[in-house]
Amino acid sequence: MLRVLLVDDEPFIVQGLSVLIDWEAEGYEVVGMAANGEEALEFLKVNQVELIIADIKMPVMSGIELLEIIKKDRISDAYFVILSGYSDFNYAQQAIRFECMDYILKPVQQEELTRILRKVSGMYQTKERALKESRQMEKAYLSRNVISLLSGKYDQINIDYVKAHMRLSEKMRYIDIEIDALSLPEEMEEEKKRAMQRQLYQKCMEYLGKEDSLHCIFDVANHEYGYDIGFLYCSYMAEERGLTEQQFLDAFSDTLTRETEAPVLMFVGSLAKDMDELSESYRTAAIVKSFQAFSSIRNITYYEAEIRKNHDGTILCKQNLDALVTAVEQNNQADINQSVRQLYEVMNRLGMDAQLIDLNISYLLFQLIHLAAEQDDHVNQEEIMHYISTNAFDRGTMRGSERHLRRFAYEYAEYLVQLRKNVSRGVLGDIEKEIKEHYMENMTLKELSKKYYVNSAYLGQLFRKQYGQSFKDYLNNYRIEQAAALLLRTDKKIYEIAEEVGYHDLDYFINRFISVKGCTPAKFRKQSREQKN
CATH class of the missing domain: 3.30.70.270 (Reverse transcriptase/Diguanylate cyclase domain)
Incomplete structure (x- = not known):
C-alpha cells in the first residue's frame, strides 16, 4: 500500500478527500492529516509517505513553501500534488519549478483524483523497478569483483572497487x-x-x-x-x-x-x-x-x-594407504577391495579414534589428488577437490565406513582411467548439439555423462579445456543468448522469456543476465531498440 499525507487548513476538505474514493481499492492508505505545511513537516520527520496532497494556500506555511522546503532539504522523495481554488497560472508555474507532479483545482472531482492516484502508482512502480534493477546490477558487479579476489585473478581496480563498496x-x-x-x-x-x-x-x-x-x-x-x-x-x-x-x-x-x-x-x-x-x-x-x-x-x-590436530604418538598406516593408492591407480578392483579391508582391519586393531582415522583418510585424499594431477597437467586441483566432495557420497552407505571408501575408490579409479584415456572430442560435439536442442530443459552434466558413458567430473574438466568455461556456465550463457534474442524479437514479458529459456527463478535469471550482458534484461531491450531507432 502506498502511504498518503493530506494537508489542508479546512478540516471538511481533508475529511472529504479521505472519503471521496476507495483509497484501499486503489492501493493507498491515508496515514496522516495536517492543517498546514509546518505540521506536515513535523509529520514527515518521523513518517515516510509516497504521496503528499497539499492545499496551495494555508496559514503558517503554504503548500508551495512546504514543497520548496521538502525538495531543497531532501526531507521526502514523495510525489507532490497541489490542490487550489485558484486558477492563476503563476501558482502552477511555481509548483512546476519545485517538481510538483500535478496541479488540480477545487472542488476535486472523483475522476480527477482517481486519475492522479493511478498516475502516481504507475510512476512509483516504474521507479521501484529501476531501483531494484540498479541494486541488482551493483550487487552483481560487486560479487564479480569479490570472486576475482577469491580466484586470485585480480588487479588494483578489483581491490579498489571492493574496498569502496564493502x-x-x-x-x-x-x-x-x-x-x-x-x-x-x-x-x-x-x-x-x-x-x-x-x-x-x-x-x-x-x-x-x-x-x-x-x-x-x-x-x-x-x-x-x-x-x-x-x-x-x-x-x-x-x-x-x-x-x-x-x-x-x-x-x-x-x-x-x-x-x-x-x-x-x-x-x-x-x-x-x-x-x-x-x-x-x-x-x-x-x-x-x-x-x-x-x-x-x-x-x-x-x-x-x-x-593443527596434534596426535602424540600418531599412527599413520602409510603402507596400507600407499597400497590402496597403487590399486586405485591401476584400476584393480580386487586389490582395491583387499587394500580397503586391510586398512580398516589395522585401524580397528589399533583402536584408532575419529581424529586418527581422519588423519589417515586426509593423507589418502592428498595422495589421490596428486595422482589425478599427474595424469593430466591441465586438471585443476580445485576441480578434483570438488569431484571428491560431490561424488564421494552414497546414501546406501554410512559416511566414512569401509563400504563407503571402497565404492569411492572404485569410482575414482575409473575417473583416473578416463583422465589417461582423454575422451574423444566427438562426445563434446554430441553434447554441444544436445544443448542447442534442449537448452530449455533441466539438463545436468551427470545425466549427460551417464548417457555418453563418461565420468561426470572428467567430462566437466573436458568442457573447461574445450570451451574455457564450465558446463554450467556454457549452458547458462547459451540460455542467456537465446533470452537476448527473444528480448529483441518479441514483446514477451521478462518472466515469460525466463521460463521459455529454462529459468524458473526470475531473480536468478536477472542476475545471470547481468553477469553475462552487463545490464538487466529490461535495460538491454530498451537500449537495443533505441539504437535501432
Missing part, C-alpha cells in the same frame, strides 16, 4: 555455506535445490543486516552440483556483537539451520590478514569441504583445526 577489517575469512547434501531427498529436482539455495541466501542476508549482507555471494563456486553461498567474514562482525568468532559463527549456523529447516554446513577457510590472502582462504575452505565425505559431520569445520 566494509572490511584486518582479519577476514572466506566461508563456504551450504545445506548438507545428504539431508536432501535423492530424487529432489535441481529447481527445488536451487530454491533452497535461494532461501539460504536470503536468510544469510537477513541475519547479517543491510550493510553486511553485501558480504554474501550467491553461487561462488558455480559448479554443476554446487549450491553454495560464499560469505566473506570480517572480525568486526563478532566484535561489535560482543562475541568471539566461534560464538558468532555458532549463532549464525544455528539460526540458518533453524530457519531453513535443514542442516547447514560451514567450511571455514584460513585467516586472511589482507585482500591478497583471500584466494588462499578460499582454497583452504575448498580443501576442508572435500574432506567432509570421509569425516563425521560437523556444522562448522575450521581449516586450522583440521591441519
Whole structure:
C-alpha cells in the first residue's frame, strides 16, 4: 500500500478527500492529516509517505513553501500534488519549478483524483523497478569483483572497487555455506535445490543486516552440483556483537539451520590478514569441504583445526594407504577391495579414534589428488577437490565406513582411467548439439555423462579445456543468448522469456543476465531498440 499525507487548513476538505474514493481499492492508505505545511513537516520527520496532497494556500506555511522546503532539504522523495481554488497560472508555474507532479483545482472531482492516484502508482512502480534493477546490477558487479579476489585473478581496480563498496577489517575469512547434501531427498529436482539455495541466501542476508549482507555471494563456486553461498567474514562482525568468532559463527549456523529447516554446513577457510590472502582462504575452505565425505559431520569445520590436530604418538598406516593408492591407480578392483579391508582391519586393531582415522583418510585424499594431477597437467586441483566432495557420497552407505571408501575408490579409479584415456572430442560435439536442442530443459552434466558413458567430473574438466568455461556456465550463457534474442524479437514479458529459456527463478535469471550482458534484461531491450531507432 502506498502511504498518503493530506494537508489542508479546512478540516471538511481533508475529511472529504479521505472519503471521496476507495483509497484501499486503489492501493493507498491515508496515514496522516495536517492543517498546514509546518505540521506536515513535523509529520514527515518521523513518517515516510509516497504521496503528499497539499492545499496551495494555508496559514503558517503554504503548500508551495512546504514543497520548496521538502525538495531543497531532501526531507521526502514523495510525489507532490497541489490542490487550489485558484486558477492563476503563476501558482502552477511555481509548483512546476519545485517538481510538483500535478496541479488540480477545487472542488476535486472523483475522476480527477482517481486519475492522479493511478498516475502516481504507475510512476512509483516504474521507479521501484529501476531501483531494484540498479541494486541488482551493483550487487552483481560487486560479487564479480569479490570472486576475482577469491580466484586470485585480480588487479588494483578489483581491490579498489571492493574496498569502496564493502566494509572490511584486518582479519577476514572466506566461508563456504551450504545445506548438507545428504539431508536432501535423492530424487529432489535441481529447481527445488536451487530454491533452497535461494532461501539460504536470503536468510544469510537477513541475519547479517543491510550493510553486511553485501558480504554474501550467491553461487561462488558455480559448479554443476554446487549450491553454495560464499560469505566473506570480517572480525568486526563478532566484535561489535560482543562475541568471539566461534560464538558468532555458532549463532549464525544455528539460526540458518533453524530457519531453513535443514542442516547447514560451514567450511571455514584460513585467516586472511589482507585482500591478497583471500584466494588462499578460499582454497583452504575448498580443501576442508572435500574432506567432509570421509569425516563425521560437523556444522562448522575450521581449516586450522583440521591441519593443527596434534596426535602424540600418531599412527599413520602409510603402507596400507600407499597400497590402496597403487590399486586405485591401476584400476584393480580386487586389490582395491583387499587394500580397503586391510586398512580398516589395522585401524580397528589399533583402536584408532575419529581424529586418527581422519588423519589417515586426509593423507589418502592428498595422495589421490596428486595422482589425478599427474595424469593430466591441465586438471585443476580445485576441480578434483570438488569431484571428491560431490561424488564421494552414497546414501546406501554410512559416511566414512569401509563400504563407503571402497565404492569411492572404485569410482575414482575409473575417473583416473578416463583422465589417461582423454575422451574423444566427438562426445563434446554430441553434447554441444544436445544443448542447442534442449537448452530449455533441466539438463545436468551427470545425466549427460551417464548417457555418453563418461565420468561426470572428467567430462566437466573436458568442457573447461574445450570451451574455457564450465558446463554450467556454457549452458547458462547459451540460455542467456537465446533470452537476448527473444528480448529483441518479441514483446514477451521478462518472466515469460525466463521460463521459455529454462529459468524458473526470475531473480536468478536477472542476475545471470547481468553477469553475462552487463545490464538487466529490461535495460538491454530498451537500449537495443533505441539504437535501432
